[in-house]
Amino acid sequence: MSYVEIRNLSKRFGDTPVFESIDLDVEKGSICVLVGPSGCGKTTLLRAVAGLAAPDQGTITIDGKDVTRLEAKQRGIGMVFQHYALFPNMSVEQNLAFGLEQMKLPATIIAKKVSRMVDLMGLGPRAKARPATLSGGQKQRVALARALVLEPKLLLLDEPLSALDAQIRKRLRDELKKLQHEMGFTAIFVTHDQEEALLLGDRIGVMQSGRFAQVGGPSEIYGHPATMAVAKFIGDFNILDPVTIEQVFNRKCCLNWAVHPQAIEIFRPIPKPKLSEGIYQADVQITGVHVLGCVLRYMVQAKGVALKIDALNRPNMTPMKKGDAARISLSAADICELQN
Amino acid sequence: MIEIGRRGRIIAWACAIPFLAVIFLFEVMPLAAVLTNSVFKEGVPSVLNYAEILGSRFYLGAFRVSFSISLLTALIALVVAFPIAIILRRMPGRVQDIILVFSNIGTNFTGYPLAFAFVILMGVSGSITLLLIEAGLVKDFNIYSTAGLVFVYSYFQILLGILLIFPALGAITPDIEEAAKLMGASRWLFWRRIGLPILAPSLAGALLLLFANAMGTYATAEALVGSGANLVTIRIGELTAGDVFSDPNLADTMATLLVIILIIPIVAAQFLLKPKDSNA
Ligand SMILES: Nc1ncnc2c1ncn2[C@@H]1O[C@H](COP(=O)(O)OP(=O)(O)OP(=O)(O)O)[C@@H](O)[C@H]1O
Ligand SMILES: [Mg+2]
Numbered sequence: 001m002s003y004v005e006i007r008n009l010s011k012r013f014g015d016t017p018v019f020e021s022i023d024l025d026v027e028k029g030s031i032c033v034l035v036g037p038s039g040c041g042k043t044t045l046l047r048a049v050a051g052l053a054a055p056d057q058g059t060i061t062i063d064g065k066d067v068t069r070l071e072a073k074q075r076g077i078g079m080v081f082q083h084y085a086l087f088p089n090m091s092v093e094q095n096l097a098f099g100l101e102q103m104k105l106p107a108t109i110i111a112k113k114v115s116r117m118v119d120l121m122g123l124g125p126r127a128k129a130r131p132a133t134l135s136g137g138q139k140q141r142v143a144l145a146r147a148l149v150l151e152p153k154l155l156l157l158d159e160p161l162s163a164l165d166a167q168i169r170k171r172l173r174d175e176l177k178k179l180q181h182e183m184g185f186t187a188i189f190v191t192h193d194q195e196e197a198l199l200l201g202d203r204i205g206v207m208q209s210g211r212f213a214q215v216g217g218p219s220e221i222y223g224h225p226a227t228m229a230v231a232k233f234i235g236d237f238n239i240l241d242p243v244t245i246e247q248v249f250n251r252k253c254c255l256n257w258a259v260h261p262q263a264i265e266i267f268r269p270i271p272k273p274k275l276s277e278g279i280y281q282a283d284v285q286i287t288g289v290h291v292l293g294c295v296l297r298y299m300v301q302a303k304g305v306a307l308k309i310d311a312l313n314r315p316n317m318t319p320m321k322k323g324d325a326a327r328i329s330l331s332a333a334d335i336c337e338l339q340n
Numbered sequence: 341m342i343e344i345g346r347r348g349r350i351i352a353w354a355c356a357i358p359f360l361a362v363i364f365l366f367e368v369m370p371l372a373a374v375l376t377n378s379v380f381k382e383g384v385p386s387v388l389n390y391a392e393i394l395g396s397r398f399y400l401g402a403f404r405v406s407f408s409i410s411l412l413t414a415l416i417a418l419v420v421a422f423p424i425a426i427i428l429r430r431m432p433g434r435v436q437d438i439i440l441v442f443s444n445i446g447t448n449f450t451g452y453p454l455a456f457a458f459v460i461l462m463g464v465s466g467s468i469t470l471l472l473i474e475a476g477l478v479k480d481f482n483i484y485s486t487a488g489l490v491f492v493y494s495y496f497q498i499l500l501g502i503l504l505i506f507p508a509l510g511a512i513t514p515d516i517e518e519a520a521k522l523m524g525a526s527r528w529l530f531w532r533r534i535g536l537p538i539l540a541p542s543l544a545g546a547l548l549l550l551f552a553n554a555m556g557t558y559a560t561a562e563a564l565v566g567s568g569a570n571l572v573t574i575r576i577g578e579l580t581a582g583d584v585f586s587d588p589n590l591a592d593t594m595a596t597l598l599v600i601i602l603i604i605p606i607v608a609a610q611f612l613l614k615p616k617d618s619n620a
Contacts, residue, residue: 052518073524085515089537102524150523
C-alpha cells in the first residue's frame with residue numbers, strides 16, 4: 001500500500017469531465033511530478049487532493065487514512081501556489097507562524113520552529129520584511145517555508161517556479177531537491193518544464209486530457225515514452241510514422257517510432273555496409289551542423305525525411321560538413337514504439 | 341517616471357496644459373475666491389463671518405446635523421456594502437457587471453428624481469409606507485425628516501459603497517484565502533487576521549469618500565425637505581441664492597468650513613494609513 005493512494009478519482013465541472021477514473025500512487029519521501037498540456041486537469045487534481053475541490057467519485061488515502069470526505073484543514077496538506085499567496089499584511093516570520101498558531105502550539109515552540117525554518121531557507125536577513133518588499137525567488141522561498149514549517153503529510157506544489165526567471169528558477173529547483181533529501185517530505189509537483197520534471201521527479205505522471213498517458217521514473221519516461229503525448233512532452237525526439245519508416249529504413253511496422261537524436265549513429269559512408277540483425281541503416285545528406293557545447297547536432301535528410309542526430313563533440317575531431325553524404329545507423333533496442 | 345526624450349517631454353506638457361488650466365479655472369480659482377470672500381464683511385477684511393457662524397447655534401446645528409447624517413450613512417453604507425461586495429465577487433462575471441452598472445446609475449440618479457421616487461414609495465401616503473402600516477410594522481413614517489434623509493442618503497451611499505469596495509476586494513485573491521484555509525484558519529479568522537487588515541486602507545478610504553459624498557449632497561436633500569432640513573449645503577444654498585437671507589460672504593465662510601471639515605480626515609487618513617514598513 002502506497003503512502004498516497006488516489007483511486008478511481010473523477011471530477012467534472014457541469015457536463016465537462018476534467019479527469020475520469022484516475023489512479024496515482026506516491027511513495028513516502030518521494031516527489032511525484034505531474035506534467036501535461038494546459039487545461040488537462042493538473043490543478044484540479046491537486047485541489048481535489050487538498051480538499052479545495054470535491055471529487056465526484058473515487059477515494060484519496062494519505063498515510064493509510066481515507067481523507068476523501070475530510071475538510072481541507074484536517075488533511076495535513078501543505079500547498080505552494082504559482083503566485084506565492086503570501087499574506088501581505090504579515091512579515092515573513094508572521095507568515096510562517098500563522099499555521100502554527102492555528103495548531104495552538106505554545107509561543108516558545110512556535111518561535112523556535114519559525115526561526116529554525118527561517119535559517120534553513122536562508123531568509124534570516126528578511127525575516128521581518130513584508131512580502132511586498134521581497135523578490136520573486138524570496139517570496140516563493142517564504143511560501144515553501146510557510147508550508148514546510150507545519151511538517152505536512154503531503155506537500156502540493158502547483159507550478160511553483162513558473163513565475164520566476166530562468167536563473168532563480170534553476171537555483172530554487174536545486175534547493176528544493178536538496179531540501180527534499182534532507183527533510184524527506186512527500187510531494188506532488190506540477191510543472192510544464194521537462195527538465196524540472198526529470199530532475200525533481202522520483203516518479204513522473206504525464207497527463208493527457210484527464211488521464212495518465214504514462215507514469216514512471218524519469219529514466220523510464222525519458223528512455224521509453226509510451227505514447228506520442230509523452231514523447232512530445234520530453235521533446236527533441238525524432239518521431240517517425242510507419243510510412244516514413246518504410247521509406248527510410250525499408251521496414252514494415254504499424255506503430256510510430258520515437259528515436260532520441262543521440263541514439264542514432266552517424267559516420268562517413270562506407271562502400272559495403274555490413275547489415276546485421278536489429279541494426280537499421282540509411283544513407284543521408286547532411287543539411288546542417290550546429291555546435292551545442294559538448295554535443296554536435298547534425299540535421300540530415302534521408303530520402304526527403306528530416307532527422308536530427310546528436311554526436312559527442314570530441315576535441316580534435318573533424319566534424320562532417322554541411323552537404324556531405326553520410327550513413328546513419330540505428331539499433332532496434334533504441335527505438336521507442338509509441339502506442340496509439 | 342517613464343524615460344522620455346526632450347521632445348516627448350514638451351509634448352507631454354503641452355497635452356497636460358488644457359487639463360491643468362481646467363483645474364486652475366474651476367478648482368483653484370473658485371476655492372481662492374471662496375476663501376477670500378470668507379474674510380470680507382461688507383467690503384472690509386474681518387473675521388466677523390467666522391465669528392457669526394461659530395457663535396450661532398443655528399449654523400453650528402447645521403454642521404452638527406450634516407456631520408451626523410454623513411457619518412451615520414457612511415457607516416451604514418460601509419457595513420451594508422462590504423458583505424454585498426464580497427458576495428458579488430463570488431458571482432459570475434455577468435451578474436457582477438449588471439449589478440455594478442445598476443449601482444453606477446443609482447449613485448448618479450440623485451437629486452429631484454431620487455427624492456420623487458422615494459416620496460412616491462415612502463411618502464406619507466406612499467405605497468410602501470401604507471403597506472408597512474397595514475402590516476403593523478410601523479405606526480407612521482415621515483420621510484420629510486432627518487430620519488427620512490438618513491434613509492434616502494443610505495440608498496445612494498450603499499450603491500457608492502459597493503462601487504468603491506468591489507475593486508478593492510481584488511487584493512484578496514482566492515489562493516490567499518485557500519492558503520489560510522489549508523493552514524487551519526476558519527473563515528472568520530481569515531477575515532480578522534488577513535482579509536480586514538489587507539482591506540483596512542481601502543475601507544478607510546471608502547468611508548472617507550462616502551462621508552464627503554454625503555456632506556456635499558445638496559439636491560436630494562433640497563428636493564426632499566427643502567430649507568426645512570438644517571444641513572450645511574442647504575444653508576449655503578440659501579445664503580447664496582435665497583431672497584430673504586442672502587449673504588454670499590457668509591455662504592463662502594460656511595463653504596470654507598465645509599472644505600476644512602473634509603480636508604482634515606483626508607489628511608489624517610493619508611498620515612495614518614501610510615504603509616508601516618517593518619522591514620529592518
Ligand atoms: N471552477 C471551474 N469551473 C469550471 N471549469 C473549470 C474550473 N476549474 C477548472 N476548470 C476547467 O477544468 C479544466 C482543467 O483545468 P485545470 O486548471 O485543472 O488545468 P491545468 O492542467 O492545471 O492547466 P494549466 O497547466 O493551464 O494550469 C480546464 O478545461 C478548465 O477550464
Ligand atoms: Mg494549473
